[in-house]
Amino acid sequence: MSYNWNWGIFFQLSPDGTYTYAQLLLLGAGWTLATSLLAWAIALSVGAVVGVIRTSPVPWLVRLGNAYVELFRNIPLLVQMFLWYFVLPEVMPQAIGDWLKQSANASFYNAVICLGLYTSARVAEQVKAGILSLRSGQRMAGLAMGLTLPQTYRYVLLPMAFRIILPPLSSEFLNIIKNSSVALTIGLIELTAAARSMSEFSFQVFEAFTGATLIYIIINIIIVNGMRWLERRVAVAGFISMGQPAAAH
């Protein structure tokens, strides 16, 4: 291969004058983690609500929840990013639109909201599946004990459902980290974007991408092990955690 390898490039100063290339990548990894964690908070809370709604006995709520999931699942993430970043400020009233466009870190907040809602539809799908996998007797027993429907969800159904769907949820969490790289299209300098700009400045393309790949693998390993620990920690005796993480991405 006619390519000049230079692994020392990581310790050279990048054109911004303050950071080395290695620090640049780590800074990108920081943005990746910040985006993913905030988006995950949105995804988990909105996804739980939508998932519960879809198993409720109120037909129009079920339809609303289904429509929400279909809307966010059937538009590519990149197109959703563009809708939030380019289209939303234009269709808002002038003052709000200008404020949206001019706020500092606009691409970061856009990425968090977009990624959070996109993933919430997938979390909702898992939450619904988790609740439906419980025996219907559990809901009936909860109601027969005199709990209201919200109480039945809070104390009976959701604690079990979340334990059951922990493996697919952890693979959704891995997905959100990978998907955060799409935010580079709206100008967020997360890990992939940092590797891309390092490759452009230094011309050491493959070193840059190898560095980013290694960081992604390390993040992956940490999360997989953390989730395994969590699964053991919250396991209920007599219930074996079911299923493998889903093969979606």
Add this chain to the structure above:
Amino acid sequence: MFSNIDWDVIIRALPYLFFDGMRFTIMLTLMATAGGIVIGTLLALARLSNMPGLSHAAGAYVNLIRSMPLVLVIFWFFFLVPYIGQWLTGAERPIQVGAFLSALVTFTLFEAAYFCEIMRAGIQSIPRGQVQAAQALGMPYWTSMAEIILPQAFRNMVPVLLTQTIILFQDTSLVYVISVTDFLGAASKVAQRDGRLVEMYLFVAIVYFIISLAASYGVRRLQHRIAIIR
């Protein structure tokens, strides 16, 4: 709010959007699916094989690809494919590769890792007794795979494979990062030329939504039919 929307810009761009953009998207989706399923099935067979080196190598590849974001994989192959071409042809310099070929190689090899996991689940869903029965009848490995195991595994996994294809169809929009003119790329070029971002991106979203929704509805119906037969 929507007062100064100009829908005419979409009408004028329609031929470009669909004959250039959507054709690229669909071609890429179909060819990458076909290639991905073939390579993915071979990877699955390698992962399930008794040869330790082979199964570990296949497993390492699948896990590596699955822990990387698609955008990063697209960048990797965009720069790597010219060198692979040089290595294959023995040329003196990295060879020039067109956008379509680069994207095709990327998506085929990327999706192969995901199709591998699906086919592995499909193969493992076939009772072990069938493999043993084939062996007892004296069938060679490849005959038993091709005649007995894989047709059933494939059939069981058709809904999942199709769902993965819909995901792939949406994912192809990411070739935007290497400035390829797929459906989204075409729309984005028109949007920037005419200064009509709102109209173009809304239109793109609606088209993707309709196609994906119709396709996933079709997969769900197919799933019901298969479920009844079994």
